Amino acid sequence: xxxxxxxxxxxxxxxxxxxxxxxxxxxxxxxxxxxxxxxxxxxxxxxxxxxxxxxxxxxxxxxxxxxxxxxxxxxxxxxxxxxxxxxxxxxxxxxxxxxxxxxxxxxxxxxxxxxxxxxxxxxxxxxxxxxxxxxxxxxxxxxxxxxxxxxxxxxxxxxxxxxxxxxxxxxxxxxxxxxxxxxxxxxxxxxxxxxxxxxxxxxxxxxxxxxxxxxxxxxxxxxxxxxxxxxxxxxxxxxxxxxxxxxxxxxxxxxxxxxxxx
Amino acid sequence: xxxxxxxxxxxxxxxxxxxxxxxxxxxxxxxxxxxxxxxxxxxxxxxxxxxxxxxxxxxxxxxxxxxxxxxxxxxxxxxxxxxxxxxxxxxxxxxxxxxxxxxxxxxxxxxxxxxxxxxxxxxxxxxxxxxxxxxxxxxxxxxxxxxxxxxxxxxxxxxxxxxxxxxxxxxxxxxxxxxxxxxxxxxxxxxxxxxxxxxxxxxxxxxxxxxxxxxxxxxxxxxxxxxxxxxxxxxxxxxxxxxxxxxxxxxxxxxxxxxxxx
DNA sequence: TGCATTGGTGAACGCTGTTCTACGACACGC
DNA sequence: GCGTGTCGTAGAACAGCGTTCACCAATGCA
Numbered sequence: 001x002x003x004x005x006x007x008x009x010x011x012x013x014x015x016x017x018x019x020x021x022x023x024x025x026x027x028x029x030x031x032x033x034x035x036x037x038x039x040x041x042x043x044x045x046x047x048x049x050x051x052x053x054x055x056x057x058x059x060x061x062x063x064x065x066x067x068x069x070x071x072x073x074x075x076x077x078x079x080x081x082x083x084x085x086x087x088x089x090x091x092x093x094x095x096x097x098x099x100x101x102x103x104x105x106x107x108x109x110x111x112x113x114x115x116x117x118x119x120x121x122x123x124x125x126x127x128x129x130x131x132x133x134x135x136x137x138x139x140x141x142x143x144x145x146x147x148x149x150x151x152x153x154x155x156x157x158x159x160x161x162x163x164x165x166x167x168x169x170x171x172x173x174x175x176x177x178x179x180x181x182x183x184x185x186x187x188x189x190x191x192x193x194x195x196x197x198x199x200x201x202x203x204x205x206x207x208x209x210x211x212x213x214x215x216x217x218x219x220x221x222x223x224x225x226x227x228x229x230x231x232x233x234x235x236x237x238x239x240x241x242x243x244x245x246x247x248x249x250x251x252x253x254x255x256x257x258x259x260x261x262x
Numbered sequence: 263x264x265x266x267x268x269x270x271x272x273x274x275x276x277x278x279x280x281x282x283x284x285x286x287x288x289x290x291x292x293x294x295x296x297x298x299x300x301x302x303x304x305x306x307x308x309x310x311x312x313x314x315x316x317x318x319x320x321x322x323x324x325x326x327x328x329x330x331x332x333x334x335x336x337x338x339x340x341x342x343x344x345x346x347x348x349x350x351x352x353x354x355x356x357x358x359x360x361x362x363x364x365x366x367x368x369x370x371x372x373x374x375x376x377x378x379x380x381x382x383x384x385x386x387x388x389x390x391x392x393x394x395x396x397x398x399x400x401x402x403x404x405x406x407x408x409x410x411x412x413x414x415x416x417x418x419x420x421x422x423x424x425x426x427x428x429x430x431x432x433x434x435x436x437x438x439x440x441x442x443x444x445x446x447x448x449x450x451x452x453x454x455x456x457x458x459x460x461x462x463x464x465x466x467x468x469x470x471x472x473x474x475x476x477x478x479x480x481x482x483x484x485x486x487x488x489x490x491x492x493x494x495x496x497x498x499x500x501x502x503x504x505x506x507x508x509x510x511x512x513x514x515x516x517x518x519x520x521x522x523x524x
Numbered sequence: 525t526g527c528a529t530t531g532g533t534g535a536a537c538g539c540t541g542t543t544c545t546a547c548g549a550c551a552c553g554c
Numbered sequence: 555g556c557g558t559g560t561c562g563t564a565g566a567a568c569a570g571c572g573t574t575c576a577c578c579a580a581t582g583c584a
Contacts, residue, residue, distance in 0.1 A: 137466035151473040159425035204399035211413040231493030
């Protein structure tokens with residue numbers, strides 16, 4: 001209809017007010033855009049400029065709503081827990097509930113690219129996360145874990161989950177970036193690498209090489225999780241009757257408290 | 263003596279040759295300088311330009327010896343294991359040996375600022391690390407762990423060590439950067455924060471708040487380590503007679519292998 | 525003595541997080 | 555209705571980053 005090259009007349013320019021169409025910039029919209037950029041470009045590609053571009057906005061506009069890039073990451077981390085639900089602690093099933101929580105966390109982490117790396121750099125003590133931490137602690141204490149074990153179990157579990165997912169994501173993205181090779185080819189390469197080791201010097205590596213390569217991430221996650229939960233369960237006190245079997249520690253409690261660092 | 267603004271005459275410029283004093287640039291010297299910068303400025307301050315400045319050398323000179331910053335980090339990671347010694351695996355004491363290895367690793371990681379963060383981003387499969395991995399695997403298998411547990415135990419352990427040290431370093435540096443407050447003051451702040459939570463909504467947090475704050479890092483590390491080792495030990499098969507007590511798993515082996523992801 | 529090769533130099537490119545100044549549209553009081 | 559003031563955005567700028575490129579000087583070899 002209108003010629004594209006024609007200059008816009010002054011009245012047209014005066015009437016040009018997409019003001020109602022211009023949605024105001026908020027923290028929520030910024031976080032939304034940041035997640036869009038994250039999923040598309042990964043954490044290394046997540047820059048303030050790209051987030052601003054995603055919103056069709058100048059970079060400096062972001063800084064009116066967000067102090068820092070660090071604060072933006074923190075906001076993303078908090079948003080990430082929206083809708084997370086932990087069940088009411090059931091002392092009979094605390095181990096299953098704990099595992100279910102871990103599995104759920106892993107799935108959530110995997111749903112956003114590089115989210116595990118973001119999670120690793122954050123401390124889970126923001127106001128909206130505290131209720132979840134509280135429920136996790138309730139779960140552990142309901143299982144009969146001594147308080148000093150409970151105090152470290154949360155750290156232990158989230159370190160495991162974040163670390164595992166971060167590692168599996170790195171493997172995943174490192175070899176789908178250079179998309180010439182498929183996953184099975186990569187696996188064969190790794191297998192070949194292990195197989196090329198001198199057998200006399202690396203007998204144990206060779207013995208488990210296939211297991212390290214073949215097992216699915218799901219299985220490895222589940223096994224590591226079970227190891228962790230068994231270790232925790234070995235500290236459970238029989239105050240509430242445990243799973244039905246003996247959960248006393250297999251070895252003597254010789255844990256030296258060691259010296260304080262300060 | 264000489265006027266500072268005078269241009270240097272050509273012969274003076276021609277005689278300028280500190281050549282004999284100039285030691286040649288090598289990868290080793292670059293890694294040395296990188297460690298110096300790391301310890302002084304931390305990982306965030308470790309830039310190629312600063313490493314070059316440490317060596318009184320142009321930035322581009324580094325790239326003749328090192329492909330990448332990533333490669334430099336990898337070289338640092340490898341250098342980091344120089345002189346590491348793992349004992350010959352003793353099936354009788356495999357749990358103690360494993361713990362000793364973990365303690366030693368933590369001390370090493372703490373000896374260079376932010377080294378844990380570097381370690382987290384690396385894969386332990388460089389040629390000079392393989393012998394150590396091999397010995398670790400030998401240790402675990404000597405303890406009677408099934409191969410599928412051994413295959414994941416190394417990951418589990420190093421994830422724990424790296425994660426723990428990274429976290430403790432962050433706490434350490436975050437509050438010694440703003441050096442106005444001492445550690446005890448920080449601790450009081452945290453204690454106050456926990457104490458300010460509504461007791462009806464956060465009974466479990468309050469119950470263990472003191473433990474989370476008061477326990478030394480050494481003790482928390484040791485406890486987490488013990489939890490891990492107990493979990494591993496619960497999988498040990500009695501082929502070599504274990505520590506003297508029953509090490510059978512406390513709960514039934516209901517670990518679902520789950521579905522492979524590809 | 526001349527030449528080629530090696531290895532460092534300095535400038536440049538494109539990117540980053542962050543800050544500062546200025547402008548333009550809105551809401552309000554007269 | 556009109557000036558005025560405030561708020562939020564735009565755009566340029568700064569310092570620093572990893573990396574690359576064309577040049578240049580000093581070395582060893584013929």
